[in-house]
Amino acid sequence: MISRSQGFTKSEKLCSKKIFDSLISDGNSLYLSLLKVIYLKNPESAEFPLQVAFSVPKKGFKLSVSRNLLKRRMREAYRKNKHILLEPAEKAGIKVAFIIVYRQNNIAAYTEIEKEIVSALLKLASAIAG
Secondary structure, eight states: OOOOOOOOOGGGBOOOHHHHHHHHHHOEEEEOSSEEEEEEESOTTOOSSEEEEEEOOTTTOOSHHHHHHHHHHHHHHHHHHTHHHHHHHHHHTOOEEEEEEEOOSSOOOHHHHHHHHHHHHHHHHHHHHO
């Protein structure tokens, strides 16, 4: 296994409005108990093999403090476990853009969020490979 930095750089963040719009209109979805993942294989103009955005709906969490807490927890869980999806994507030469949306109306513990992120990345790895 190649040792990699566990950072989360600007090039890994999904910032392109063009890719966001194509994700919403043409993206495929995966549903888990806590999360929804909308993904698109081989988006145009992607710099990094994986580009991700995190979303927590305002409908479930009126206070920005709660939304930001959940996004921080999701980002950290992704940062620590992104190798699950990064290695298969690099081997196959595939670029993937995806959005991870929090679906519950209560604040989950970090360990629960991390388990969900790991299972989402495993499902996404099998979805893009097949």
